[in-house]
Amino acid sequence: MRLSLDKVEPELAKLWEEEARRTRATRVELLTLVALVSEPHLYDRAREVVERVARVHPLRTVLATWIESEHAGITADVALHRVSPDGPACGDAIAVEAAGDARDWLPENTDRLALPDLPLCVWWVGDLPDYDRLFDRMARIADVVIVNSEEMDLRDLEKLSTVSARVRHTCAMTDMAWSRLRPLQEMVARFFDDAAGRECMRALERVTIEFSPRAGDKEVASTQAGLLFGWMANALGIRAEGVQWKRGPTWGEATLGRVVARFEHHPRPDVPPGSIVRVALEFDGARFDIERQDDPRVFRWSRETPGAPVPPQTLGVDIAEEAGLLIRCLERPRRDYLFENSLQLASKIVRPIAPRLSSLPRPM
């Protein structure tokens, strides 16, 4: 039965009272997660993800979607998340449907449904629209906005960067694709943990990032590849100004001063689209390599540095599903300066090959 929004809290209280009688479960909630489902076909997927997240993080979820209608209105459905189908409750599950123009009312009404004095995290499910004020308005009420740039186009990095810069004083922005990069960043960082590795740093000549493209993708870099290089450029102090691009059908090469960054398609059906398959760094006389093996969860890390032998390492990296990535993002619901800086740099570097629609004539 769909409820008006003012009935949501009493209904939840009733459900928890029943639950307390049945299982003695304690109502523990650490944050509110609002999932804004931008396209109807993503609804079931988003629901499944938030259910899985709720089993790990006790939280209130608000799954919001919208439908076409002549009559504006928002209604809700409430239930409790459960650890298992017959297990104890572990959070509030609110499903909100906005009809017609009521979509514009979602920000203030999701705010109304948020738990008091606890972080409000907004997950934008799906691709980022080019012209949609809803995203910007949600960012204003949220403590953390979570996106998944894996599902976006390269040009969206600029939009993300702009929004991130605009809301940085009121909310943090994080990206599931960015959280997927963490193990890779750690692997790249370990190249430079010792003096021998760091000595090479100044002699970096070429970075190659191979990634698995989305089916039929014409873009020569994925958002993940762009972010990874943005992060590396940030660490190395490489500037984006004056970047020169060359490109072929499945590759692109950016020249940034003395460093050439090459992005290349390397299709792998066994990894999520956009995922990194290989990262190679070439220096004058040294070569560092991280390569995904036949088992997609396994990377081989190797470093050839003159006079400083280091045996290669095999490192396991779980391929996190969407729920796992979202959990990682929720673990630290606060500003991530490294992400913001890397995103900003990445968006500038890829801009010549991924111009925003806003820089093109606006559609009529």
Added chain:
Amino acid sequence: MTTDNPFRLGLETERIPDPCVFVIFGASGDLTRRKLIPALYNLAASRLLPPGLSIVGFALTDTSEEQFRKSMREAVGSFSRRKPIDEAVWGDFVSRLHYVTGRFEDPSSYARLRDKLEQLDKTNGTRGNRIYYLAIPPSVFRTVNDRLAEAGMVAEDGGRYVRVIIEKPFGHDFASAEALNADLHRVLAERQIFRIDHYLGKETVQNIVALRFGNAIFEPLWNRNHIDHVQITAAEDIGVEGRGKFYEEAGASRDIVQNHLLQLLMVTAMEPPVAFTADEVRDEKVKVLRALKPIRGDDVKRLTVRGQYGPGNFAGQPAPGYRQEPNVSETSTVETFVAMHMEMDNWRFAGVPIYVRAGKRLGKRCTEISIHFKNVPHALLTQGASGPSADASRIEPDVLAIRIQPDEGITLRFAAKVPGPSMVLRPVTMDFRYGSTFGGSGPEAYERLILDAMLGDPTLFARADEVSAAWRFMTPILEEWEHERLKDLPVYPAGTWGPPGAFELIERDTRAWRRL
């Protein structure tokens, strides 16, 4: 080292250790199988080990490298928190495992070990860095250290590091602890010695520091003005589980109280350190031990209670008494239970009793610290009430309980009004549980501690003066117990909460042990 690495800035893992060779003395023992190798494997699976890290087992058992690797795989399969074994991780990990057969007292064994380590330096870039883990009886610590020194294997020359991790017991009384420290210091600098107490590696113990010093609301209450008393319990429901021989020498006081319980007390009672660095933290911890009022002479009888479990039950099934356990004397007078009433002579805790108890075969497995706050100064809410109403309105003091294991978490008990027309109060709890809040399993204590040793961070390890101070407090008690020459200790049935004396110890102060 890695602080100079710009790629580490802002990453979750801000440092990984420098490559080293991790040498386990006593590699054929139980600790290696149950804890050390599984912990190292888990660190590898978490990508926290450096490239080039090598692990060398050293033991008397004459076995091949291949056989050692096979047996370690079984150990990981049985005891790792990550199941099943990740074949890719294992494939890499096993290539780092090596074995050297040798005798602890034999210099030529060390020459062979040194050759092996130097060979690994060349192939794996470990640059002479060493961690020696002494998973061996304390009786051979001295021999191993001396042989290592004679073989030139402990000097930190040429920028390399050499660290030695030792397992408790660090002596069996004050004199032997001092002797052990002196032995260690003959060949090692204090900064090279990592005395492991796995309790300090537990997330929940570290969380005591977070609770106290990461929140503004608790610390103002953390003193004699607001705290009535403190209880620390380390209860096991199991018996000695095949460790009869060890337990006959140690007893509960040496096995648990002198180390784990005093560590918990130190973290609970220490002053805020100036910085969260190894020496600042450990300086404050030692001050707690120095502030403990000595328990000597007649006070031992008054302020301590010992007991030994007799036949009883374990979770509803018959359980043998201590004297019926394997490798335990039929006339043993070793204590399996200790309770104490401690006090501290310092500004913060003067006059606040600290009741501790530890034992085997108690009612349930539970380690907990509970802070019992003073009652309200004026019984405002029971004014005018009489009879049952007054009784119902009696206010239970607030309690903050920190559960170390199992079901790790924190509970605050406070009073709330029962809904209804009269002012009836009832204790209610606010509960924080690690499991339901953060989900998943965190690293095990040995993982954290081994990684810290590799990183050269001794914050969570006991320093020499800490160990000495703990023994200085415990030794007069142990000596007094020796002088008592009891033929029999008070016996408590297995599955109960200790001998009657344990209850009298606290009840004569008109307090009671918290129900766990």
